[in-house]
Amino acid sequence: MARPCKIDTVQFRRPLSAPERAILLSAGAGDISRGFRELLAIYATLHNHGFRPGDNLDDWFLVTNENDSHLDLGNG
Numbered sequence: 001m002a003r004p005c006k007i008d009t010v011q012f013r014r015p016l017s018a019p020e021r022a023i024l025l026s027a028g029a030g031d032i033s034r035g036f037r038e039l040l041a042i043y044a045t046l047h048n049h050g051f052r053p054g055d056n057l058d059d060w061f062l063v064t065n066e067n068d069s070h071l072d073l074g075n076g
Contacts, residue, residue, distance in 0.1 A: 016024070021032070028035025043051075051060060 016032075024032045024035035024039070026035065027038040046060070051057075
């Protein structure tokens, strides 16, 4: 069972699944620690723009063409 969360934690250890490891390696260009820091920076930016835990991340990256009616996409 996991230990309770403490707000003053400065270090933690946890096993990584293969996909988690791959994500951190990719984000850090082969360096897991750098990947972790990169993901923290990404989250900080999202948070500063209003993203909160429980928000649907797909909603933040939803792209529509509503305001692009001036673009000719070759559809007529």
